Amino acid sequence: MKYFTEVLIIGGGAAGIFSAINCARQNSSIKVTLIEKSSKLLSKVKISGGGRCNVTTSCFNPKLLVQNYPRGEKALFSAFSEFGPKDTVSWFENRGVKLKAEEDGRIFPVSNNSQTIIDCLLNEAKKYKVEIIQEKLLKKILKKENGFECFFNDESIISCNKILIATGGNPNADSYQWIAKLGHKIEKPVPSLFTFNLIDKEITKLMGISLENVSIKITGTKLISSGPFLITHWGFSGPSVLKLSALSARHLSELNYKYSLLVNWIPSYSEDALRDFLQEFRSEHGSKIISSKLPFDLPRRLWDYLLEKSDVDVQQRWSELPRKNQNKLINNLICDQYLANGKTTFKEEFVTCGGVSLNDVDLKTMQSKNCKGLFFAGEILDIDGITGGFNFQAAWTTGWIAARSMAEK
Numbered sequence: 001m002k003y004f005t006e007v008l009i010i011g012g013g014a015a016g017i018f019s020a021i022n023c024a025r026q027n028s029s030i031k032v033t034l035i036e037k038s039s040k041l042l043s044k045v046k047i048s049g050g051g052r053c054n055v056t057t058s059c060f061n062p063k064l065l066v067q068n069y070p071r072g073e074k075a076l077f078s079a080f081s082e083f084g085p086k087d088t089v090s091w092f093e094n095r096g097v098k099l100k101a102e103e104d105g106r107i108f109p110v111s112n113n114s115q116t117i118i119d120c121l122l123n124e125a126k127k128y129k130v131e132i133i134q135e136k137l138l139k140k141i142l143k144k145e146n147g148f149e150c151f152f153n154d155e156s157i158i159s160c161n162k163i164l165i166a167t168g169g170n171p172n173a174d175s176y177q178w179i180a181k182l183g184h185k186i187e188k189p190v191p192s193l194f195t196f197n198l199i200d201k202e203i204t205k206l207m208g209i210s211l212e213n214v215s216i217k218i219t220g221t222k223l224i225s226s227g228p229f230l231i232t233h234w235g236f237s238g239p240s241v242l243k244l245s246a247l248s249a250r251h252l253s254e255l256n257y258k259y260s261l262l263v264n265w266i267p268s269y270s271e272d273a274l275r276d277f278l279q280e281f282r283s284e285h286g287s288k289i290i291s292s293k294l295p296f297d298l299p300r301r302l303w304d305y306l307l308e309k310s311d312v313d314v315q316q317r318w319s320e321l322p323r324k325n326q327n328k329l330i331n332n333l334i335c336d337q338y339l340a341n342g343k344t345t346f347k348e349e350f351v352t353c354g355g356v357s358l359n360d361v362d363l364k365t366m367q368s369k370n371c372k373g374l375f376f377a378g379e380i381l382d383i384d385g386i387t388g389g390f391n392f393q394a395a396w397t398t399g400w401i402a403a404r405s406m407a408e409k
C-alpha cells in the first residue's frame with residue numbers, strides 16, 4: 001500500500017498530537033496524518049502527575065522559565081516567548097478546559113483528571129480532521145527530492161512533503177540511530193529525574209522525615225539544589241533531590257551512579273554564622289541539658305541522629321560540649337556526607353536527558369538544519385526540565401512552533 005499526505009507526524013504523545021492539531025487548524029487545505037506505534041494515544045498524559053496531569057507551570061516569565069531546563073535553557077528563551085505557559089493555559093481554557101495553579105506553581109485541570117486534557121486534544125484532532133493511524137511503527141525514512149518516503153512495520157509506505165518526529169525520549173542510544181543517519185548529532189541519552197539510593201543505612205532508619213528546605217550538593221562539583229526534601233527507606237527523595245538529579249543527570253551517569261553528596265540541613269546558615277549562633281546559644285542556655293534544648297527547627301529524630309553522629313554526649317550541659325564535638329556537629333549540620341550507589345525512578349516519572357542536538361535544529365521553526373522538511377518536537381530533542389509541568393510545556397511549545405512552520409505552504 002502506498003499513501004500520500006502533505007504533513008506526516010510520527011508519535012501520538014503530547015508533542016505530536018498538539019502539533020498535528022495546530023498544523024491542521026492553521027492550514028485546513030493540507031492533509032495532516034499522525035502515526036502512533038501503540039494502541040494508545042497520549043499514554044504519558046494519561047498517567048502524568050499521578051493521573052492529574054501537570055499540564056504546565058505558572059512560571060510565566062521566559063527568563064525564569066528557562067532556568068528549569070538543565071538541557072535547553074537559553075536556547076529555549078525565544079521559543080517560550082512565542083508560545084509559553086500562558087499560551088498553554090489560554091489554549092486549553094479557550095477549549096473549555098478549566099485549569100488551576102497550585103501553590104508551588106504546578107498547573108492542573110480543575111477536574112484533577114488527565115482524561116480532561118486527553119478528551120480536549122482528541123476532540124480538537126477530530127474537529128480539524130487529523131487522520132490518526134495507530135499500531136503502526138515507523139522503521140525507516142528516505143529523503144527524496146521534494147519530501148520523504150517512510151517505511152512501516154506492516155510493509156506500508158507513506159510519502160509526504162514534511163515530516164515531524166515526535167517519538168519522545170528513550171535512554172537507549174540505539175533507538176536514535178535512524179535519526180543520526182539523517183544527519184543529526186545525538187547527545188547521549190541518559191535518564192533524568194530520579195531519587196538517590198544511599199549506601200549508608202543509618203540515615204534511612206529516619207524514613208518518612210520531610211523537611212521544608214534542605215540544600216544538597218554533589219561532592220567535588222558545583223551541582224547544588226535546595227528545597228523540600230524527604231528521607232525514604234532507600235535514601236533521599238523530594239523536589240530538591242529530583243532537581244539535583246536533573247542538574248547532574250549526565251555527570252552521575254558517567255559515575256555509574258556511585259558518588260558522594262553533601263547535605264546542608266540548615267541552609268540558612270553559613271559556617272561562620274552557625275558558629276556564632278551556637279556560641280550565643282551556648283552562653284544563653286549553657287546550664288540546659290543538650291538533649292532537652294533544641295537550637296534549630298529540625299525534626300527531633302533527625303536532631304538526635306546528628307548529635308549521635310557527632311559523638312555528642314546528650315546528657316551533658318550545653319556549656320560542657322567539647323570543642324571537638326561542636327566542630328563535628330557543625331560539620332554534620334551543614335556538610336553532612338553520604339555515599340550513594342544507584343538510583344530509583346520517582347513514581348515511574350522520568351524523562352530523558354539528551355537526544356537530537358539543538359545545534360542541528362532551527363528553534364524558530366523546529367526544522368532540521370541538515371534535512372529540509374524534517375521537523376522535531378518534544379522529548380526526542382535534547383531538552384528536558386525538572387518536575388513541575390516543565391516537560392509538557394516543552395512539548396507544547398516545540399509542537400506549536402513546528403506546527404506553524406509546517407502549516408506554511
Ligand SMILES: Cc1cc2nc3c(=O)[nH]c(=O)nc-3n(C[C@H](O)[C@H](O)[C@H](O)COP(=O)(O)OP(=O)(O)OC[C@H]3O[C@@H](n4cnc5c(N)ncnc54)[C@H](O)[C@@H]3O)c2cc1C
Nearest residue numbers: 011013014015037048049054138167168378379389391392
Ligand atoms: C509517569 C510519567 C509522568 C509524567 N508526568 C509529567 C507531568 O505531570 N508533567 C510534565 O510536564 N511532564 C511529565 N512527564 C514527562 C512527560 O510525560 C514527557 O516529557 C512528555 O510526554 C513528552 O512528550 P512527547 O510527545 O515528546 O513524547 P511521548 O509522550 O513519549 O510520546 C511519544 C510517542 O511516540 C510513539 N512512538 C515512538 N516511536 C515511534 C515510532 N517509531 N513509530 C510510531 N510511533 C512511535 C510512542 O509510542 C509515544 O506514544 C511524565 C513522564 C512520565 C513517564
